[in-house]
Amino acid sequence: MDLKSCFLSFALLLFSYLAFAQSTALNTAIDTSAVVYGKKANDYIYIYKNRITAKAFYIKTSNSLVISGREGEDVGFNLYPNKQDKIGAAVAFRSLSASYSFSPNSLAENPNDKDSKLFNLNIRTYLGKHWMQTLDIYNQKGFYLDGHIEDSNSHIYLQDTKSFKIGGATSYIFNENFSYRALANQTEKQLKSAGTFIPTLVYYYTRHNVLFDDEFGNREINTKIKSYNIAIAPSYQYNYIPTKNVFISLGASAGLGLNFSSSKNKLDALDNEDLTSLLTEINFNGSITYDIDSLYFGAHYNYLILNYNADSFTYIKDNIPYFQAFVGYRFKASNKLVQRAENFNDNLIP
Incomplete structure (x- = not known):
């Protein structure tokens, strides 16, 4: 099953579960004749409780690697995907939000380079007032390899090279007056300025299959790199x-953790190596939103950098830059949808 099918299956499963929750709580009396579509949680936060928040967006993102020599060798490479621009949509209701995006050929860096692909899925949910969970998936095909070895420079398109990354973060938001939902999916509105300390556990699994054939069809590069990253990353956010x-x-x-890397060269087994090394994490972000009643628009920028040793000779910067421009609208949820959500909460938390 491909990633697009997984996303559709997830949406269908969620809808089916909500429907099942409703059918098992037929005796629960809920008055939906006068649905309240928003409320103040306190003087700092306004909650769009029974509104569906939807938005369309343009994204420029990628997962690229910067590879350099550890011992001063004159070696340096930048492995980055052909497709980095996407369009998509997101929807959020209550504590769950999901987005789907894709990269059409017209947005590729070089549309003539065939078979390049970029798929990204992001899911974010909140557990209670303090816990937040995110899940990210990147699936890419078609990379450029720019760099040099000693006095040789290269600019090569690797159409068969693939990358897959899955992971996310578990975070604890200390300040109840701080709204992360106002930043991430606009289902809440921050009424007064507030900041918070957010300790976060970050974890990712990444696989790169680097393949390249010369002009005669002979394979020159056939390397698989697997990486497991885990880090504790204290952060601070201010609205x-x-x-x-x-x-x-x-x-x-800024965080510290461990990286477990495995590098396998199918053309030369002597280059195979497994390594455990120190991982450093750096992440910074900025966001601006202009809100006019139910209509809103804005932009968000985020940059995540994971630094670690891939093997005894190379040092890697695993970069995930992310820029999003968006426009959205908050729709009134129907009485039936509100009732399903209330029944779901009643069955989930008796």
């Missing part, structure tokens, strides 16, 4: 409200 319609957020984190 600034200069006026009632303008939202600005800034944040950063």
Whole structure:
């Protein structure tokens, strides 16, 4: 099953579960004749409780590697995907949000380079007032290899090279007056400025299959790199409200952890190596949103860098830059959908 099918299956499963939750709680009396579509949680946060928040967006993102020599060797490479731009949509209701995006050929760096692909899936959910969970999936095909070895420079298109990354973060938000939902999916509105300390556990699994054939069809590169990363990353985020319609957020984190890497060269078994090394994590972000009642638009930027040793000779910077421009609208949820959500909560938490 491909990733697109997995996403559709997840959406179908969620809908089916909500329907099942409703059918098992027929005796629960819920008055939906006068649905309240929003409320103030406190003086700092307004919750769009029974509104469906939807948005369309443009994204420029990728997962690239910068490879350099550890011992001062004159070696350096940048392995980056052909496709980095995407369009998509996101929807959020209550504590669950999901997005889907794709990269059409017209947005590729070089549309003439065949078979390049980019798929990205992000899911974020909240557990109670403090816990937040994210899941990220990147699936890419078609990379450029730019770099040099000693005095030789290269610019090669690797159409068969693939990359897969899955992982995410588990975070604890200390300040109840701080709204991460106002930053991430606009299902809440920050009324007054507030900041918070957010300790986070970050974890990713990444696999790169680097393949290249010369002009005669002979394979010159056939290397598989697997990487497991885990880090504890303390962070701080601040939401600034200069006026009632303008939202600005800034944040950063710096973490330490471990990397477990495995490098397999199918053309030369002597280059195979497994290595455990120190991992450093750096992440910073900024966001701005302008809100006019139910309509809103804005932009968000995030940059995650994971640094570790891939083997005895090379040092890797695993980069995930992310830019999003978006426009969205908050729709009133139907009484039936609100009832399903209430029944789901009643069955989940008796």
